Amino acid sequence: MNELFTVHQFPASGNAAELPDEVREQVCAFAFKGHSHLGAEIMDAFPNLALVANYGVGYDTIDVAHAVSRGIQVTNTPDVLTNDVADLAVGMVLSLNRGIGGASDWVTSGQWGSAGAYPLQRTLSGASVGIAGLGRIGRAIGNRLQGFETDIHYYARSQKDTPGWTYHDSLVSLAATSDIFIVAVSGGPDTLEIISSEVIAAVGADGLLINIARGSTMDEEALITALQSKQIRGAALDVYNNEPNIDSRFMQLDNVLLQPHHSSGTIETRKKMGALQRDNLSAFFAGKPLITPVT
Amino acid sequence: MNELFTVHQFPASGNAAELPDEVREQVCAFAFKGHSHLGAEIMDAFPNLALVANYGVGYDTIDVAHAVSRGIQVTNTPDVLTNDVADLAVGMVLSLNRGIGGASDWVTSGQWGSAGAYPLQRTLSGASVGIAGLGRIGRAIGNRLQGFETDIHYYARSQKDTPGWTYHDSLVSLAATSDIFIVAVSGGPDTLEIISSEVIAAVGADGLLINIARGSTMDEEALITALQSKQIRGAALDVYNNEPNIDSRFMQLDNVLLQPHHSSGTIETRKKMGALQRDNLSAFFAGKPLITPVT
Numbered sequence: 035m036n037e038l039f040t041v042h043q044f045p046a047s048g049n050a051a052e053l054p055d056e057v058r059e060q061v062c063a064f065a066f067k068g069h070s071h072l073g074a075e076i077m078d079a080f081p082n083l084a085l086v087a088n089y090g091v092g093y094d095t096i097d098v099a100h101a102v103s104r105g106i107q108v109t110n111t112p113d114v115l116t117n118d119v120a121d122l123a124v125g126m127v128l129s130l131n132r133g134i135g136g137a138s139d140w141v142t143s144g145q146w147g148s149a150g151a152y153p154l155q156r157t158l159s160g161a162s163v164g165i166a167g168l169g170r171i172g173r174a175i176g177n178r179l180q181g182f183e184t185d186i187h188y189y190a191r192s193q194k195d196t197p198g199w200t201y202h203d204s205l206v207s208l209a210a211t212s213d214i215f216i217v218a219v220s221g222g223p224d225t226l227e228i229i230s231s232e233v234i235a236a237v238g239a240d241g242l243l244i245n246i247a248r249g250s251t252m253d254e255e256a257l258i259t260a261l262q263s264k265q266i267r268g269a270a271l272d273v274y275n276n277e278p279n280i281d282s283r284f285m286q287l288d289n290v291l292l293q294p295h296h297s298s299g300t301i302e303t304r305k306k307m308g309a310l311q312r313d314n315l316s317a318f319f320a321g322k323p324l325i326t327p328v329t
Numbered sequence: 330m331n332e333l334f335t336v337h338q339f340p341a342s343g344n345a346a347e348l349p350d351e352v353r354e355q356v357c358a359f360a361f362k363g364h365s366h367l368g369a370e371i372m373d374a375f376p377n378l379a380l381v382a383n384y385g386v387g388y389d390t391i392d393v394a395h396a397v398s399r400g401i402q403v404t405n406t407p408d409v410l411t412n413d414v415a416d417l418a419v420g421m422v423l424s425l426n427r428g429i430g431g432a433s434d435w436v437t438s439g440q441w442g443s444a445g446a447y448p449l450q451r452t453l454s455g456a457s458v459g460i461a462g463l464g465r466i467g468r469a470i471g472n473r474l475q476g477f478e479t480d481i482h483y484y485a486r487s488q489k490d491t492p493g494w495t496y497h498d499s500l501v502s503l504a505a506t507s508d509i510f511i512v513a514v515s516g517g518p519d520t521l522e523i524i525s526s527e528v529i530a531a532v533g534a535d536g537l538l539i540n541i542a543r544g545s546t547m548d549e550e551a552l553i554t555a556l557q558s559k560q561i562r563g564a565a566l567d568v569y570n571n572e573p574n575i576d577s578r579f580m581q582l583d584n585v586l587l588q589p590h591h592s593s594g595t596i597e598t599r600k601k602m603g604a605l606q607r608d609n610l611s612a613f614f615a616g617k618p619l620i621t622p623v624t
């Protein structure tokens with residue numbers, strides 16, 4: 035980016051006022067990364083801001099409505115990370131369902147030799163998998179898991195064209211049907227805590243809950259209570275409220291697999307995300323159509 | 330089994346001579362479980378033995394040639410465990426390739442909060458997957474992994490009818506092509522250490538090796554050396570020589586995922602395996618054709 039553009043780093047304090055006025059007035063575009071809130075106050079400190087180019091597919095922390103009202107365009111990096119996110123979701127399903135982490139500890143601690151066979155786990159084939167949200171990522175998860183002889187169900191705002199998957203018009207219905215319930219909806223105000231205590235209860239004592247979407251989609255207090263009381267069998271989580279300083283009660287649980295929001299965290303994909311963010315910036319400065327606008 | 334048959338437990342010492350002579354003479358069938366050697370000496374201590382019903386698909390520790398020479402039939406439990414073994418294999422691939430175990434430690438140790446993002450891993454999509462052995466289990470692994478947008482290659486004694494997978498007539502050729510090399514051949518003398526130092530070297534510094542077959546298929550000394558010297562990127566192993574007291578050098582490595590030979594270790598599948606072993610015994614005692622004979 036330094037080769038292509040004049041780059042100014044945003045202050046680590048998050049306070050735009052720390053930038054010289056002439057810089058704030060020059061800035062036409064943001065190259066944005068991370069999950070901090072990008073709201074009206076920051077945007078309005080840059081009178082000539084016309085583009086926010088996000089690094090990542092989810093842009094729930096960007097106040098898009100305010101951007102639109104000011105004529106600021108927003109881009110994201112869809113598609114290039116879909117495979118990695120779906121791969122991690124399936125990896126989390128298999129790891130949790132088959133106890134791969136505990137089995138690894140069983141070997142390295144020497145218990146295999148001293149205490150015998152590792153406790154039996156649960157089979158995946160024949161299970162009902164419920165996918166909440168059938169966008170690009172939800173669909174990629176379904177495409178993978180149908181190869182495991184599972185029965186795919188999904189929730190979305192409307193029925194989709196799918197290879198024999200079963201549509202549910204409510205999250206509670208989906209959760210009640212699912213042995214494995216995977217959250218793959220977008221973040222943002224529309225999905226705030228839609229994985230409610232009622233939905234979590236419907237996952238049931240034999241069910242697993244997987245979240246690779248956003249922590250904001252989850253009633254996290256209800257989830258922790260359900261895990262503590264074994265109201266659900268277990269959870270595998272890549273996303274949380276208050277990342278990376280997540281609720282310490284998660285670390286006390288023996289029925290969770292915790293991942294550090296790295297679903298797109300591969301060398302290959304992060305390069306592609308950076309390239310797509312940069313190409314959106316280049317298109318903007320060249321006066322060409324943006325490649326992946328969200329507005 | 331106690332309801333259907335007169336059951337005698339084999340002595341824990343492994344010494345048939347500890348059984349009373351009249352018991353040894355009465356025994357017509359073995360219900361065999363585990364991976365200890367079942368050779369001529371034990372079989373010949375039972376003059377009326379006519380069936381060895383194995384619990385498991387692999388029967389490499391049973392001296393089938395000697396059984397055949399004595400007219401003793403052998404059965405196993407194929408098919409019922411195929412899905413679970415393939416699921417664990419894919420789970421091990423994803424867990425190793427995406428560093429799921431290390432990522433879990435990153436969260437629970439608090440490093441996510443204190444040290445920042447987890448190190449980037451490698452993407453799976455677009456990778457070449459090589460499957461050594463395309464029996465039921467190898468094929469089930471391929472069926473799953475093709476859903477991850479990988480390129481499937483395989484080695485077998487002869488070319489098979491597959492959905493666009495690439496045949497290799499040598500293990501070295503397969504390993505050299507593979508980013509992810511999965512061992513799924515049968516055990517036994519024909520495959521003893523066929524994953525030789527030469528094959529392991531061909532996996533290469535960027536490659537991962539997965540073994541869900543048998544420890545006997547591997548030159549384990551060469552594998553440990555390759556892992557220590559980073560001649561290969563990593564290994565995920567469910568099987569070893571000398572289980573469960575495996576070579577302690579494995580526990581010192583930071584580029585392995587170790588599993589305690591539990592690829593069929595689910596409640597559902599173990600019930601099916603037990604039922605199939607029992608049904609073979611019932612068929613034998615009823616004078617009906619055996620369900621899953623191996624000879």
